[in-house]
Amino acid sequence: xxxxxxxxxxxxxxxxxxxxxxxxxxxxxxxxxxxxxxxxxxxxxxxxxxxxxxxxxxxxxxxxxxxxxxxxxxxxxxxxxxxxxxxxxxxxxxxxxxxxxxxxxxxxxxxxxxxxxxxxxxxxxxxxxxxxxxxxxxxxxxxxxxxxxxxxxxxxxxxxxxxxxxxxxxxxxxxxxxxxxxxxxxxxxxxxxxxxxxxxxxxxxxxxxxxxxxxxxxxxxxxxxxxxxxxxxxxxxxxxxxxxxxxxxxxxxxxxxx
DNA sequence: ATGTCATCTTAGAGATGA
Numbered sequence: 447x448x449x450x451x452x453x454x455x456x457x458x459x460x461x462x463x464x465x466x467x468x469x470x471x472x473x474x475x476x477x478x479x480x481x482x483x484x485x486x487x488x489x490x491x492x493x494x495x496x497x498x499x500x501x502x503x504x505x506x507x508x509x510x511x512x513x514x515x516x517x518x519x520x521x522x523x524x525x526x527x528x529x530x531x532x533x534x535x536x537x538x539x540x541x542x543x544x545x546x547x548x549x550x551x552x553x554x555x556x557x558x559x560x561x562x563x564x565x566x567x568x569x570x571x572x573x574x575x576x577x578x579x580x581x582x583x584x585x586x587x588x589x590x591x592x593x594x595x596x597x598x599x600x601x602x603x604x605x606x607x608x609x610x611x612x613x614x615x616x617x618x619x620x621x622x623x624x625x626x627x628x629x630x631x632x633x634x635x636x637x638x639x640x641x642x643x644x645x646x647x648x649x650x651x652x653x654x655x656x657x658x659x660x661x662x663x664x665x666x667x668x669x670x671x672x673x674x675x676x677x678x679x680x681x682x683x684x685x686x687x688x689x690x691x692x693x694x695x696x697x698x699x700x701x702x703x704x
Numbered sequence: 705a706t707g708t709c710a711t712c713t714t715a716g717a718g719a720t721g722a
Contacts, residue, residue: 644707
């Protein structure tokens with residue numbers, strides 16, 4: 447089974463890249479972020495034509511998350527307790543409980559949006575309280591946090607910046623401490639599996655990136671491969687994020703239990 | 705390291721966010 451996450455930075459602008467990518471990559475489940483469209487404007491038809499059921503939560507201009515699944519999609523939820531923006535979507539997709547997240551950016555350390563980001567991560571952690579890590583659960587998306595200094599191209603360039611502070615990292619680590627595992631993709635071009643490169647200043651060309659998109663999975667989910675699809679960041683009108691693609695499998699007992 | 709890209713407002717360049 448193949449699962450992927452991708453911040454597409456507008457599904458409207460990215461549709462000419464997304465549709466052929468879905469055909470070539472053939473993921474069974476995809477978590478999308480930054481769709482930047484209202485529910486009524488989501489391109490359901492061309493995606494359904496490729497065999498996917500869709501759960502979308504969209505504000506319109508900003509944010510927006512989706513789950514695409516061709517192995518079933520039930521028990522949809524887009525409400526994250528106490529949070530108003532469209533940044534969270536969960537559904538049962540076959541044996542997997544899948545969540546797509548678009549964690550708030552934080553903007554700057556003195557901006558109220560930074561406290562909002564920490565609060566949002568706490569709300570995300572709270573959703574795990576009643577769940578059991580022996581079941582197959584995946585939370586994936588754009589976390590807007592680099593977990594370690596090695597997850598940015600040069601930690602010296604991030605003094606006083608968001609994405610690398612201890613409270614943000616602790617917010618994500620709380621998910622790992624609960625029992626989710628950080629599925630590290632094998633590196634692409636460089637020695638580190640970056641997933642985001644700023645559009646400006648030739649950052650992608652120089653591989654000056656950040657690893658801020660994560661796939662988190664519970665231990666029963668066996669990972670046979672995980673890679674960053676750098677090709678999707680190249681060429682004409684790419685997103686500023688690359689997809690993370692993960693191949694997973696389960697034991698027969700787990701297939702039954704879920 | 706702020707060099708790009710996407711969207712909305714409202715008709716064409718500016719504001720906003722990343």
